[in-house]
Amino acid sequence: MLPWENLPVLRNQQVYRMPSVSSIRATLIKCCQDQQQVQKGGSPMKQGVPSSPSIPLIDPLDSYYLLNPSGDLSSTQSEFENWFRDQDFEGKCGTAPAVEELAEALRSHDLFIYFGHGSGAQYIPEHEVKKLESCAATLLMGCSSGSLYLHGCYAPRGAPLCYLFAGSPVIVANLWEVTDKDIDRFGKSMLDAILRERSNVSFRCDQCDTLSDKLESLKISDR
Known part of the structure; x- marks a missing residue:
């Protein structure tokens, strides 16, 4: 796996690796579903895509x-x-x-x-x-x-x-x-x-x- 994160153009940027575009979509959907379970009145999903998932707090x-x-x-x-x-x-x-x-x-x-x-x-x-x-x-x-x-x-x-x-x-x-x-x-x-x-x-x-x-x-x- 090539160290893309070390390219000069990316050194001052936050870089994340994901296996594929579909895995990003699946992660966002799961994040939205988890939020809707713990929050009342969560934004409903449209056509299987979360409308505005927030960044998880750690x-x-x-x-x-x-x-x-x-x-x-x-x-x-x-x-x-x-x-x-x-x-x-x-x-x-x-x-x-x-x-x-x-x-x-x-x-x-x-x-x-x-x-x-x-x-x-x-x-x-x-x-x-x-x-x-x-x-x-x-x-x-x-x-x-x-x-x-x-x-x-x-x-x-x-x-x-x-x-x-x-x-x-x-x-x-x-x-x-x-x-x-x-x-x-x-x-x-x-x-x-x-x-x-x-x-x-x-x-x-x-x-x-x-x-x-x-x-x-x-x-x-x-x-």
Whole structure:
């Protein structure tokens, strides 16, 4: 898979990979259907196409992590174990949870974080992911975790497709083999940036609340 995202014209743009135009359409329809289930008075679909689906909101503090389930990535575990606990994330470290536990984590959390070998398919098979009716945003920080595998004339297969079709709003994965230290540095920088952005958004909301309280105390009324 060619690294189109690294083209000079795209370096300052947000770039997303999708398998096909039809997969984009299917994702939008599913997003709209999910919104209509949780919101009253949702916009009806016309001819199977959602009218105005909104971008899913992902709370990074509602995360589940699977860290070094094989037990042989000691440097990765030492880098993230205490950090995940400090963030009060749920998850497993150094052991492999049951498939049912991982499936429930993908259903009930906003973000799934995996640091281990490959895509983690050895802990939750692709067919189990496909069964999910909803799925968390996913960070697969393993070697070639985002690779797709060709099978002759048949459609390609791979973990990213399974998570997308299960309803995951976004998957971040590696297209090639990468050293564990490089993955650790990249993953830590990305998670820091995500949490920092969430903190900034919350801070701006707090400022708005403070301003609203001050105006309320002044008893300013419309005339």
